[in-house]
Amino acid sequence: MGLLVKNGEIITADSRFRADIYAEGETITQIGADLTVPPDTVVIDAAGKLVFPGFIDPHVHVYLPFMATFAKDTHETASIAALIGGTTTYIEMCCPSRFDDALKGYYLWKSKAEGNSACDYSFHMSVTRFGEETESQLREIVDDGINSFKIFLSYKNFFGVEDGEMYETLLLAKKLGVIVTAHCENAELVSRLQAGLLSEGKIGPEWHEPSRPESVEAEGTGRFATFLGNTGATGYVVHLSCVPALRAAMAAKSAGTKLYIESVLPHFLLDKTYAERKGVEGMKHVMSPPLRDARNHDALWNALRCGFVDTVGTDHCPFDIEQKLLGSDAFTQIPNGIPGIEERVNLLYTYGVNRGKLDIHRFVDAASTQAAKIFGMFPRKGTIAVGSDADLVIYDPNYRGIVTVETQHTDNDYSGFEGMPIEGRPSIVTVRGTIQVRDGRFVGQKGIGRQLKREPIHF
Numbered sequence: 001m002g003l004l005v006k007n008g009e010i011i012t013a014d015s016r017f018r019a020d021i022y023a024e025g026e027t028i029t030q031i032g033a034d035l036t037v038p039p040d041t042v043v044i045d046a047a048g049k050l051v052f053p054g055f056i057d058p059h060v061h062v063y064l065p066f067m068a069t070f071a072k073d074t075h076e077t078a079s080i081a082a083l084i085g086g087t088t089t090y091i092e093m094c095c096p097s098r099f100d101d102a103l104k105g106y107y108l109w110k111s112k113a114e115g116n117s118a119c120d121y122s123f124h125m126s127v128t129r130f131g132e133e134t135e136s137q138l139r140e141i142v143d144d145g146i147n148s149f150k151i152f153l154s155y156k157n158f159f160g161v162e163d164g165e166m167y168e169t170l171l172l173a174k175k176l177g178v179i180v181t182a183h184c185e186n187a188e189l190v191s192r193l194q195a196g197l198l199s200e201g202k203i204g205p206e207w208h209e210p211s212r213p214e215s216v217e218a219e220g221t222g223r224f225a226t227f228l229g230n231t232g233a234t235g236y237v238v239h240l241s242c243v244p245a246l247r248a249a250m251a252a253k254s255a256g257t258k259l260y261i262e263s264v265l266p267h268f269l270l271d272k273t274y275a276e277r278k279g280v281e282g283m284k285h286v287m288s289p290p291l292r293d294a295r296n297h298d299a300l301w302n303a304l305r306c307g308f309v310d311t312v313g314t315d316h317c318p319f320d321i322e323q324k325l326l327g328s329d330a331f332t333q334i335p336n337g338i339p340g341i342e343e344r345v346n347l348l349y350t351y352g353v354n355r356g357k358l359d360i361h362r363f364v365d366a367a368s369t370q371a372a373k374i375f376g377m378f379p380r381k382g383t384i385a386v387g388s389d390a391d392l393v394i395y396d397p398n399y400r401g402i403v404t405v406e407t408q409h410t411d412n413d414y415s416g417f418e419g420m421p422i423e424g425r426p427s428i429v430t431v432r433g434t435i436q437v438r439d440g441r442f443v444g445q446k447g448i449g450r451q452l453k454r455e456p457i458h459f
């Protein structure tokens with residue numbers, strides 16, 4: 001059965017026009033006026049609505065053993081939350097630790113998602129150790145459709161790699177045409193600063209930010225960029241949070257290093273005073289890199305507007321209140337992370353587009369198209385075109401609501417963005433032609449999401 005979206009205003013990264021869209025099965029087959037369609041076609045009237053390509057979250061955690069516990073969501077809850085918020089594809093971080101076998105880890109992560117996600121997905125494969133077996137294992141994973149790796153310069157002795165391992169990973173990535181995403185903080189400094197603060201009895205969540213200051217992130221970002229420049233590999237800085245790190249990345253970019261920049265939703269909207277709140281309220285807002293001084297907000301919005309920051313993800317990583325309280329006696333034991341997969345599109349639209357900080361095309365670009373291009377999914381994903389998957393977000397710009405834990409779909413007992421008004425939300429969301437969401441409710445089919453095959457493109 002076909003799907004016809006009529007009377008909407010289509011907005012992509014580079015165009016805005018009125019036309020109808022017809023999808024035959026999973027694929028868009030016609031765009032235009034007065035389309036001829038079969039009689040049994042499902043018709044959606046999008047009058048007064050905006051029609052966006054399905055949004056892509058390039059940085060989420062769903063299955064995650066971390067800091068002696070597990071992140072809360074399953075692929076069912078995370079994908080439903082994503083879809084209700086307009087995200088039709090996500091890339092999950094596959095994160096076996098340094099002590100796990102990478103290939104076994106990959107198949108474990110894959111098995112958790114398979115048949116359980118209501119939207120399409122892929123993985124960034126973490127390289128948390130580089131040994132004899134690594135090259136052959138990573139080749140197998142790339143052959144399975146993964147074209148991005150992830151390295152951590154922080155989380156020493158768990159996820160973190162040494163500089164030598166980073167070098168080996170980048171050389172291999174260059175050979176395989178894979179892009180390397182990186183968490184950029186100086187591991188040695190973080191552990192020294194943490195120990196120093198704890199020894200002075202500074203144990204609360206308000207000390208999380210001082211334990212990983214902006215300079216520590218800038219150092220990691222600069223070092224990653226230097227290694228990229230000297231290996232010719234292509235890189236992607238994840239969750240960049242502050243001006244010094246932005247400067248380091250921009251200096252490398254403008255010198256010709258192949259480097260993309262991602263920032264994540266919390267760093268545009270929240271600041272370190274959230275983590276300075278008393279008790280568990282502060283713990284809810286502990287993530288790494290930490291929430292920063294608010295003076296960084298304007299610079300990040302400007303960098304996003306200009307395209308210096310390429311993408312906006314979430315680093316969605318829900319731990320509930322009970323889990324956060326594991327860090328009651330030491331901020332270093334607070335599981336790092338905040339949910340956001342459901343709120344990203346609406347909050348970026350409201351506080352970016354509606355506040356005049358972000359052109360609507362750059363919004364689509366940063367929240368969908370760039371991720372598709374950088375990670376090898378374009379033009380199947382990230383745009384509205386004949387031949388693209390029929391992942392569509394029919395968006396109601398007149399909706400008014402408030403973000404609250406009471407109505408969220410992610411499996412968690414708090415929202416990181418509690419009480420924030422939103423101006424707009426998806427009215428209908430489709431995944432490859434199937435209607436999955438209507439006005440904030442999941443009405444579709446669970447488990448239809450597929451793992452995307454992403455070809456190596458970064459040679």
Ligand SMILES: [Zn+2]
Nearest residue numbers: 059061093315
């Ligand atoms: Zn992450």
